[in-house]
Amino acid sequence: MTGLERVPGKLVLGIYLIFAGIVSILNLAFLMPFVYIAGAVAGMLLIQEAAPAPGAAATPEAVKNIGKVRPDDLTRIAGITPEVSNALNAAKIKTYVTLGKTKPETLKKILAKAGAELANIDPSGWPRQARLADKGRWDEMEPVDESGQETKA
Amino acid sequence: MKSVGNFLLSVWLILEGLSGVIMPTDEGKINFFFAIPRFSLLKGVFPYLGLLAGAIILVQTINDIKNNRPMFLVALWAIAICVAELVGLLNTPFVYAVHLLGMGAGYFLLKEWQQAQKVSQVVGEK
Numbered sequence A: 001m002t003g004l005e006r007v008p009g010k011l012v013l014g015i016y017l018i019f020a021g022i023v024s025i026l027n028l029a030f031l032m033p034f035v036y037i038a039g040a041v042a043g044m045l046l047i048q049e050a051a052p053a054p055g056a057a058a059t060p061e062a063v064k065n066i067g068k069v070r071p072d073d074l075t076r077i078a079g080i081t082p083e084v085s086n087a088l089n090a091a092k093i094k095t096y097v098t099l100g101k102t103k104p105e106t107l108k109k110i111l112a113k114a115g116a117e118l119a120n121i122d123p124s125g126w127p128r129q130a131r132l133a134d135k136g137r138w139d140e141m142e143p144v145d146e147s148g149q150e151t152k153a
Numbered sequence B: 001m002k003s004v005g006n007f008l009l010s011v012w013l014i015l016e017g018l019s020g021v022i023m024p025t026d027e028g029k030i031n032f033f034f035a036i037p038r039f040s041l042l043k044g045v046f047p048y049l050g051l052l053a054g055a056i057i058l059v060q061t062i063n064d065i066k067n068n069r070p071m072f073l074v075a076l077w078a079i080a081i082c083v084a085e086l087v088g089l090l091n092t093p094f095v096y097a098v099h100l101l102g103m104g105a106g107y108f109l110l111k112e113w114q115q116a117q118k119v120s121q122v123v124g125e126k
Helices: A009-025 A029-050 A060-064 A082-090 A096-101 A104-114 A126-134 B002-022 B037-064 B069-086 B093-125
Strands: none
Touching: A009 A029, A009 B002, A009 B069, A009 B093, A029 B002, A082 A104, A096 A126, A104 A126, B002 B037, B002 B069, B037 B069, B069 B093
């Protein structure tokens, strides 16, 4: 264990691309070997990320996740409980971007379809909250309590 | 199928990286560590590998660019740089544009990582 496995491959790929661009544009030939090394390290880390954790079985799912955008934690949004999140995920709404683009009426239909318990939840504020979450503007979002419900002041 | 593009991209990056440090350049100047002449026979295949990887990732990401913008740009960069190599456009202004594209992709990759760090911090504070 070198600790290198904790470094995200996409981060190194990003650094490599910027580094390679600067070196090539400024024609800094003496730095080229380091560019090549950075590229090789990025490639190795990207492959490593697809590998299963020690002790875990090698699954095609793990390999699929290489370089893929991970689903967002929708329960960070006020009013979205884990049950609601599961219902949204089942409807292919897995990221803040997708939720931000979904109309409240559509969300209502998804909740109604998921069961009577969720049918009465008001999702009208979720798209706006999701857009804020996507931009990382967490301070402007409505706070949530432990159960995922909106906190009333 | 979804993992193939990323896997090929990784392999291509590793091979290109290795080729840069273990092979002599066309002018035979840089032998950074040591040279393996026979390895240079493989070099002709690398651009095709990068092209294939870029094309597969492009097809995978083009339907949801907003969610996959960094990898979409990486795919465009990989295709452009490989095409430049195949048609002999290296050391031309076109390649500068390609490098700028690569730097843009790199910027978005770093931004995505920064965003992920921010989210994990917030989740950790919860």
